[in-house]
Amino acid sequence: MQTLGGILTQALHLALMLVLAPLVPGLVRWLKARMQGRRGASPLQPLRDMRKLLRKRPVLAENASAVSEVAPYVAVVATLVALAQVPSFSHGMLLAPLGDLLLVAGLLALARVALALAGLDVGTQFGGMGAAREMSFAAFAEPTLLVAVLTFAILAGTTNLDAVAATFRDGQLGLRVSLALAGLSLLAVALAENARMPVDSPGTHLELTMVHEAMLLESSGRHLALWEFQAALKLELWLALLAAMFLPFGAAPGGAGPLAWALGLLAWLVKMAGLMLALAVFENAIAKMRVFRVPEFLGAALLLALLAAALLFVSTGLA
Amino acid sequence: MTFGQLPYDIAHLLGGAMLLLSFVLLYQRRVQAVINAFAMQGGVLALAAAWQGAMQGAPELYLTALIAFVAKAVLIPLALRAIVRRMNLHRSVETALGIGASMMVGVAVVALAILVVLPITAGARAIAREDLALALSVVLLGMLMMITRRNAISQVVGLMSLENGLVLAAVGVAGMPLVVELSTAALVLVVFVVAGVFVFQIRERFDSVDTAALEKHRAEGTWEAQRADGAWEAQPAEGTWEAQRADGGREAQPAEGGRDAQRPEAAWNAQRAEGRPEVPRHGGLP
Incomplete structure (x- = not known):
């Protein structure tokens, strides 16, 4: 029964994630447009774009190697595997014992490497510049994520994502300073990873400032569709991760029945909608940062995460 | 491992917020933003004092909270803003040390505070230790801000923020006499007035509030x-x-x-x- 429930929730979770992924960027874009007083494109627009692109043949540069062809698939699969481990409406999914925060971080890094290689492969300036920037941001974003994971691990006693989320849901930890600091640093990392506003501007192709888009300039057709799908999956993953860590209420415990799943699903949808609204408000309120200030911003996030871990050492008497 | 109850957690969280705002002070590049962050820190300090008052059942702490709110979250920021407007100052903060470097030194300073607090409070509860470490960090970060900023306004803000840390430490300790609180508050106001006059004097003499001119x-x-x-x-x-x-x-x-x-x-x-x-x-x- 437990296994059956695990299989069922895992399948439902994956289906839900795949269906909702294209809607996430579309909804954020739509919310932003509404707040700016525009009517905005329909939230389904990314889905339509992807469908159109999927029907088209990719056009590759003459000197493109196999990397350009393989990279989008690697990135999408890595992101999808990571996403399969992030709990959404229920705990105790089939892959939960495998789901580890470090593994998620590693899979995201793999996807990033694939993206950067694809940007470098053809050898155009913009691709190389975008890849260089992406990797230099990653040099701060990845350690920040890992230090935040360290904080969670000290608090929950494990790096297993499902177990950490379940511990937080039970609420026996209470409010912790370290958790608040780690949460802030994770928010900064999430913005940087998804090329959102203060770090990168998602809706424009402004040559000098773009990071994510610069790496995709050479891809077309279904490769571009895959890249866009990967970006959507990554945004969904980060929102789901933040929801699982910091808004753990309402998720169904492992081994629960369909009623608890339905409640968990409802709660999860509300949480995701709230996070998307917060992202839209934030992006409308803030201006893009100069590229050279981004390492400072992410460095501050890293320091906050370090601070969180250091304070935790004090309070738990480990130091 | 010890996990506290909700009242202590909230007190902690407020202390952590003050520490965070100290880092925000270090991170900001514009004078206006520095003043805003300082006002927020004053507000959080008032909340922390009021919360401690409720927790310890000590009504005089509400007075501390009121003083902190009126002086540090309202009056001093307003005065600072008026100074900036009247002197038509540069809007940017001149740093003697880069922002990134000062943030790093800041974390080192916090580590120092933790290292200092740990051995001397060996017998105390974990919660008191963490609170003291937070307060000492805020004090040291205020000092760091005074050292690494060349703009006299930022130095004044650093001094006030240092004092915020002192008050945070004081309200965390049960049984702090009210007289001490009041005299500290009065002292801070006097210090602010002196610093304000000093800023005006520097400005009048050198047409700049860059303290490098004094060297x-x-x-x-x-x-x-x-x-x-x-x-x-x-x-x-x-x-x-x-x-x-x-x-x-x-x-x-x-x-x-x-x-x-x-x-x-x-x-x-x-x-x-x-x-x-x-x-x-x-x-x-x-």
């Missing part, structure tokens, strides 16, 4: 004075870039508040090369 007037025999002498001898230099830049600076001089005149080093070099004893006028003059 020149230190006692003889300091390296600064020696360097100034060295620059004197090098004055008739033939087409060194220093002299060239000085020329450029001189040409740009008539345009008051012009581009070059706004850059302190250019004006400084110009003045050194020319051997003029006066201090450069830079900054948007009224």
Whole structure:
């Protein structure tokens, strides 16, 4: 029964994630447009774009190697595997014992490497510049994520994502300073990873400032569709991760029945909608940062995460 | 591992928020944003004091909270803002140390605070230890801010933030006499007035609130004075870039508040090369 429930929730979770992924960027874009007083494109627009692109043949540069062809698939699969481990409406999914925060971080890094290689492969300036920037941001974003994971691990006693989320849901930890600091640093990392506003501007192709888009300039057709799908999956993953860590209420415990799943699903949808609204408000309120200030911003996030871990050492008497 | 109850957790969280705001103070580049962050820190301090008052059942802490709120979240920020507006100051903070570097030093300072607090509070509960570590960190970060900022306004804010840390430590300890609180609060106001007058004086004398302008007037025999002498001898230099830049600076001089005149080093070099004893006028003059 437990296994059956695990299989069922895992399948439902994956289906839900795949269906909702294209809607996430579309909804954020739509919310932003509404707040700016525009009517905005329909939230389904990314889905339509992807469908159109999927029907088209990719056009590759003459000197493109196999990397350009393989990279989008690697990135999408890595992101999808990571996403399969992030709990959404229920705990105790089939892959939960495998789901580890470090593994998620590693899979995201793999996807990033694939993206950067694809940007470098053809050898155009913009691709190389975008890849260089992406990797230099990653040099701060990845350690920040890992230090935040360290904080969670000290608090929950494990790096297993499902177990950490379940511990937080039970609420026996209470409010912790370290958790608040780690949460802030994770928010900064999430913005940087998804090329959102203060770090990168998602809706424009402004040559000098773009990071994510610069790496995709050479891809077309279904490769571009895959890249866009990967970006959507990554945004969904980060929102789901933040929801699982910091808004753990309402998720169904492992081994629960369909009623608890339905409640968990409802709660999860509300949480995701709230996070998307917060992202839209934030992006409308803030201006893009100069590229050279981004390492400072992410460095501050890293320091906050370090601070969180250091304070935790004090309070738990480990130091 | 010990996990506290909700009241202690909230007290902690407020302390953590103050520490975070200290880092925000270090991170900001604009004077206005520094003042806003300082006002927020004052507000959080008031909340922390009020929460401690509720927790310890000590009504005099509400008075502390009220004083903290009125003075630090409202009056002092308003006064600082008025100073900035009246003096028509630069909107950017001049740092003696880069933002990234000062953040790093900040974390090192927090680590130092933790290392200091841990051994001396070995017998105390974990919660008190963490609170003291937070408060000491806020104090040290305020000190760091005074050291790493060249703008007198930022230095004043650093001093006030340091004092915020002191009050945070004081309210965390049960049974702090009210007299001490009141005298500290009065002291802070006096310090603020003195600092404000000082800022005005610096501004009046040097037309700048950059405290680097003061270094020149230190006692003889300091390296600064020696360097100034060295620059004197090098004055008739033939087409060194220093002299060239000085020329450029001189040409740009008539345009008051012009581009070059706004850059302190250019004006400084110009003045050194020319051997003029006066201090450069830079900054948007009224």
